[in-house]
Amino acid sequence: MAQIEQKIESADFLKSLGFPTLDVHETFSHFDFTSPGRRVLLIGPMGSGKTEFAARVWRDAAIAQKKGEKVRILTSSGQVDRRKVFFIRSEIDGARFTDYPEDALCYRSGYISCGENIAKIKDSFGLEQVLNDNPTVGTFIIDEASFFDERLAYVVRNHSYERGVMFIFPTLILNFRRDLFNSTARLMLDIATDVIPLTAYCEHPDCINDAFYTYRYYQVEGKECPALYFDPLIIVGGDSHKDSTLEPNYAARCDTHHYLPGKEYTFFHLKPLGELASRGNERPLRNELAALKGNIEQSMLYENFCERYRGKTDEEIFFNALLPQNIAEKALVFLFCEQNLVPEEVLLRLVSELDLDTNYLSKVLSDNKRPVSFEQPLLL
Structure with missing residues (x-):
């Protein structure tokens, strides 16, 4: 979280009134479904909570969908409603999370059942099919987007521009070599409107520093x-x-x-x-x-x-x-x-x-x- 820096004069003034000196941090807010066309990258090493953040978006969407007509207008662009969320995973990712149900959005400490709003795709053409089959869904969470072909970045950009669809990408941008994962990762950075970096504790047994890399x-x-x-x-x-x-x-x-x-x-x-x-x-x-x-x-x-x-x-x-x-x-x-x-x-x-x-x-x-x-x- 980003720290809000206080001016020395303000801190001294609060102290003179008997208040303790505190570090004030940004509020951990619920997710914003009102802004159309966002392309949000959730980046960080394995274990940093990228998919868990995506699961939190899913839970926030479930709460937002219980709101009334005025909120629906705020979160919609035409027939697209960004409170409706769909989860997409790569077909090659089938070996992971084998102990969970087929409709699970899985992360290391649990999962959320997505029902019918989940699909496994092979490439950007599969993404286009899912988008066409779900014309009212306004938020797509695409897990590990760097595993897909680079054309995916342009499919995403066009749907966000033309229809106001929001895309969220819990993905590795750097590979285990600390290089950009591939050309798809580079293009994802090019088209992103928001980047949310996440860290984890270093998993070396003698260290508790922030970890930015997957080893x-x-x-x-x-x-x-x-x-x-x-x-x-x-x-x-x-x-x-x-x-x-x-x-x-x-x-x-x-x-x-x-x-x-x-x-x-x-x-x-x-x-x-x-x-x-x-x-x-x-x-x-x-x-x-x-x-x-x-x-x-x-x-x-x-x-x-x-x-x-x-x-x-x-x-x-x-x-x-x-x-x-x-x-x-x-x-x-x-x-x-x-x-x-x-x-x-x-x-x-x-x-x-x-x-x-x-x-x-x-x-x-x-x-x-x-x-x-x-x-x-x-x-x-």
Whole structure:
């Protein structure tokens, strides 16, 4: 909450009258449904209460709908009434909150039943269909909008301009790398009318500072293993804690405890190797992937870690990042999905030659919307 600063003279005057000196904060107000066309971003790390804030909007709407005709006029634009709320979630989010009903708007400490006013969509075309099917609904809460295609931002903008519809986006703007999540996230910032930043306590056991970032890590034999910078951007999974070398966990972390090893390696070594492969020289990349898979201490990644982290504070936790499985697969996914440096035929050839984990690759490539079939014949 923003603090209202008092002038020194005013504080002294109140004190002279016998009043205590207080910090006065903004009122935590009920949600405003009267302003048409708002596009509200709720941003913050995982666990900061974005979806819970959205649930509070839903509860406020239920109260507002009990008001009379004068309030309906204030909250409406034509047939659109912004007190009518609809919740939208991505189809790829089905692995989360599996213990809740299908019509639940879920958050970490509970849920609200949305009845018929909930839908799962695949992309912006699915959003258009929901908007067309619900012409009187005036407020749409779109969970994790950054998971959708960038066209969604323009669909939202047009409906807010033309019909006065309000959109609320509980979403990650930054990914686990502390980068803008993707081009959709950038466009959401471009079109937003309101941004409400939320924080959480840092989830490091020795810290209670504000956390602004989502931290990804693996739990291997009880050890916290930070995700490498080139870890796949999207890994679909549940919210439960996992002791796994392949399925990550997430936590809210502050600057000090958000570990992100391998960023320098990614741009000094991995990406240049991908650029060489894109020009027909695959051998250096193949050699590095082979080392990452079979003898990591012979890899450029390990050499970079020794140069960057040996003898430094938190050396152990940085080196823990080398413990999870499938580092070679992750490096290849990064070059194929995000950098577009490795053509599909080269991907298939490297996977076959190095005997990489095709089950893992199939899932992650599908999660990142670049599915590949590993059963097709190789182009030699």
